[in-house]
Amino acid sequence: MDPITKPKLKFSTIVLVAALGVVAATALYQAKSNGLLSSKNLAPITNNLQTRTVVSEENAVISVVENTSQSVVAIGISQRVVNPFDPFAIPKTQDSTIGTGFVVSDKGIIVTNKHVVSQAGGTYSVVTKDNQKFEVKKIYRDPILDLAIVQIDASDLKPLELGDSAQLKVGQTAIAIGNALGRFTNSVTTGVISGLGRKVIASDPFGASRESLDDLIQTDAAINPGNSGGPLLNSAGQVIGVNVATTDAAQNISFAIPINSVKSIVDEFVSKGSVSRPFLGIRYRFISEDVAILNEVPQGAYIQEVVSGGPADKAGVRAGDIVTKINGQTVDSENKISDAIRESAIGNKMELEVWRDNKTLELSATLEELPSE
Secondary structure (H helix, E strand, O other): OOOOOOOOOOHHHHHHHHHHHHHHHHHHHHHHHOOOOOHHHHOOHHHHHHHHHHHHHHHHHHHHHHHHHHHEEEEEEEEEEOOOOOOOOOOEEEEEEEEEEEEEEOOOEEEEOHHHHOOOOOEEEEEOOOOOEEEEEEEEEOOOOOOEEEEEOOOOOOOOOEOOHHHOOOOOEEEEEEEEOOOEEEEEEEEEEEEEEEEEEEEOOOOOOEEEEEEEEEEOOOOOOOOOOOEEEOOOOOEEEEEEEEOOOOOOOEEEEEOHHHHHHHHHHHHHOOOOOEEOOEEEEEEOHHHHHHHOOOOEEEEEEEOOOOHHHHHOOOOOOEEEEEOOEEOOOOOHHHHHHHOOOOOOEEEEEEEEOOEEEEEEEEOEEOOOO
16 A cells, blocks of 8 residues: 655745735734724634623613613601600601602502501602602502502603513512612612512511411512512513512522512502402411321311401301312312402302311302401
8 A cells, every 4th residue: 555645735836825824914914003903803702702691681681770760669758756765855757768669550659568658657758769759648558468559649650561470480580679778779689580489477577567478479689678569570671579578587588479469459449549359258278188188187278267257257167167169169279269269259159168077068158348458
């Protein structure tokens, strides 16, 4: 076999290649000298792609903040206070920012948390981003959700677009805007949706009041005292939740009420100026299938308390009963009863199958209007 040999270049070919190289090098040098070619144009393509990705993500958040922050307001209270250690002291008016809200209608209607406007003996006000101050004329406090709707005399406010919390996915971007600590107005924090369908027991800083909140959105976007009632937004600038609670036992765990739970209440308040909601008058704890098997009881809703004189009380429901079916549907999830009530109307009948003392009872309750707070 003949040995493999490399082809030899002719002398004329070598001269031609060398000449072309000199011409190319001269052209590059002149282009750079004349400012036509900067050193950054020579950066690796990969780095440019990474930079563009980061800038794109930042611009999305910036765009959301610029388009929505003017619709986020501070909610404050004015109270007459007296120095308890000076019996001759003159009462003084003290103003303080206690929470956040966001505009949902150009009729001056604003959503916030119930606990933000729950103090008695004060006058509530709303302050916009451009420092316009309005006195609150009307307040609706929802007895079930930690939700309130306030109305002011303003017609030039821009409402935020409400999204669809049923389409949320764990891991998607979440943006919170609010008045952190009541001092840092329009503070922006970002994170992701950490979990869905959470249940928490919320209380005030002194533990004086406790409230069970169901079906919440969990996020790692920082929500501090003062952020309560502010919007949780997606990357399209739509409201997906109402910021409601945080935890002092861990970091980066905060919660928001899904906006789909709020929409019908807002729509009714906008159209009628008030809200009417049906209620059954029970407080219960869900018994899952495994717990039911261990305790040799049926799966369902264990009745912890019955509101005296309420629909369930009138129908014969008693504390200690287990509701196994409602309107023919098995109570197989924590929200089955609350969903059935929310989807019904005042005056509708709720057919209940109740387990009591190893017997099954058929009871019928008529929903009544939930008293507002």
